[in-house]
Amino acid sequence: MAFFIAPVVYSVWLSFHELRGFQITPQFVGFANYIEAVQSAEFIPSLYRSFIWTGGTLLFQVLLGVVSALALNESFKGRSVARVIVLFPYVVASVVTAATWRWMYDDLFGVINYVLQTFRITETPVRWLDSSHAMLSLILVGVWQHYPFVTLYVLARLQSIREDLYEAVKVDGANVFQRFRSITLPEIREVLLIVILLRTIFMFGKFDVIWIVTGGGPGTVTQTWPILIYLEGFEKLNFALGSTMSVLVVLLLLALAIPYIRSLKL
């Protein structure tokens, strides 16, 4: 009996997720909400920003993640300690991560500016969180926080690659790069594709870090889609519109994700 309780309870939990916004609005307005959402001045730009944010963080997460995994795959003294250190950012609360980087990015009290100025790389404090830099600064935070996710998965996969594959190719005289291309890359390809999918999904909907570091600003410079929905729903109290936008984005994501998953032939 216990075995049937678990899925049932689970379904009950799941059903909480199935409410659609426009079932709650008192008036039935049909597609008016959808039209309004698409035409609203901020919806499309926020999607655009989300794509930039997602693309930017993803690129470096994967790069750093793969390189660090390769490095941590080698045996050396203190490897376990190094692994813990490298992976730690992922378990730090988003709020703390955001607060920390906000603290480091500060014009006056931030350590980043301090270092830059002490080493005379820049003369005046750099305003990391102003309109021109905010998105880049945010991307760095996102990368810092999540690259260990990539590291973890890739490393796990690397650990299970058979040594003799490398031996065989070494006998044939392959150098480091050739070994990487012909053995390592194909072996981790599957993991990478899954990781990329997961990270894209998670990054696209990331709210907390962006909210705390910039709040979507200055102005709307870093207002990605989740920020917009939050503002619509909870500050303007326009729940219906917020839900509508959510539905739209979900459909968009599904439209993108399903072909991708199919092509992975899992």
Add this chain to the structure above:
Amino acid sequence: MPDLNTRSLVLFVTVLFFAAFSSFPVIWVILSSIKPYTEIYAYPITVFPSMPTLENYVKLFTETYFSRFLMNTLIVSFLTTLATAVVTTMGGYSLARFRYGGQKAIIVFSLVIYMVSPVALIVPMYWVIRNLGMLNTYHGLLLPFVAFAVPICLWLMKVFFETVPIELEEAAMVDGCTRFEAFRKVVLPQAVPGIIANSMFALIFALNEFLLPLIITETDTMFTVPIGIASWMGTYIYWEYVLPASVILMAVALAVFLFIQKWLIRGLGAGAIKG
């Protein structure tokens, strides 16, 4: 072909780079948190505290509701972990062992929930909790927390149970145990590492969660630590509270993380990834 020494050097530099990159912000926050108030706001800033002090930590507990935040966070996290562990252990086991229709659907559906991003779900969730009158309560937090934690944990437990050989249970049942007894006596003891790892995962999630409590809590006596930290970061930021609070939260997460990190890499390599 680069010789051994060049290779070691490259490796060393690389590892050093990543270790430094990952740890620098953490170290910086810790350093900043033990500076006296005047030094935190000194310009130009100092790197090392001239007189390391715990005064910020003391002020955190005496001047703010932090102890309340901490208590809330611990209570909710603990209960979430407990509930999630129970549900996902049983659910994961049944998913791994039984074939029933809709099994694939459950798995796909749970992944889709994650795809949909918490922000999209937050609006309907708010209305549900509100209509149930559970806003700003512990159970109001518990429900969504568990709802969000279960999908991933279920997946983890299912994969884990798939690596537990079925022969042991079959042997036990041949000896006359019922299914449930077999589960309890044979499988569970074996599953302890997986259950612990899974629970820690849920615990970290509950500790760090921000968006859910942001929506559900309304009065500051119900805030969790993440929300509390955010509450000190308005137009004016109370760094003297934010910094020590961050360190405390990180310390808790670190403790949990150290506990499970052994299993993480091994566990992921074993069954979770096909290939």
